[in-house]
Amino acid sequence: MNSLWLLVVVVSVAIGFGLWRKWSDGRMRDDSTSLEIIASRLPAESTDGVEQEQLKVDPTDLGLTLGPRATLLQFSSAFCQPCRSARLLLTSLAEDLPGVTFAELDAEDHIDLVRSLQIRRTPTILLLDSSGNIRKRAVGLPRKSEVVAALANVV
């Protein structure tokens, strides 16, 4: 291919990808679709949890204490630009809102969980209810207003 055309293609793809990321990053999304896939892949757990719509994160396995109302669980990694900003935002939210706990895991140290939850980027933030069910998921630096709204729905 002519290299000048290739440059046009590369610049367009980069700008398009960047705009898409800017639009989609940090939104708190329902996590049901990917969780259905996961549930179907885990035969042992799917038999006793068929009616269960949400996948659960077991806090004891991870050494976590769930918040009495909700937990914001952030997956971070060593080379992650927005992880620090996400941590600062969620920590301050958890301090302001009673019953909400913030917890952070190194994705590399929990690679099995990362695989089973289909986490591909850091930061990924899971919003857990008081029993550890995953209610929402955000990828990238979460948007404060959406986190607050999602917490209001869970509590």
Add this chain to the structure above:
Amino acid sequence: MGTARKISGSRAVSAAAGSSDGKVDPRGPRFSAAITSVVLAAALISIPGDSSASLLVPIVLLAFQAMVFGAAALFGLQAQLYGRVFRTLVVPRLGPPAEWEEEAPPRFSQLVGLVFVLVALVGLGFGLMWVAQIAVGFALTAALLNAVFNYCLGCEMYLLAARLRIRT
């Protein structure tokens, strides 16, 4: 201006001492990514359609960029040429940054950039123009995303690599 110099001075000391909690001015990596984008765009345009044409320009540009990436990956962002330009020419006019960020993510992205540029050089060496074009295309995409959107695409390779690498 005086304080900015002092801060960069103390950071230079901590970087020289091999401190792992290095912090960088977040505007520095974006500035570097903008220059990197220009160099890589020029390299991409200069890759000829067939290998019988002269490869001097793309090889010089890519070798230069490889040295810039390599210095940053090996010795830290303090050693990165474009970052030095930013600190000596741009920071005195802008003043100190509002916040600092971790050095590790942008430094890792320099390593990822180095790998892509080296692949491109090997492609040119074997006369495989398409290999060089694809590799430079990916490196340029990452540099543009960093410069324009402050996205560290190289950083995302880390978790994906860890998922593949770590066996359980």
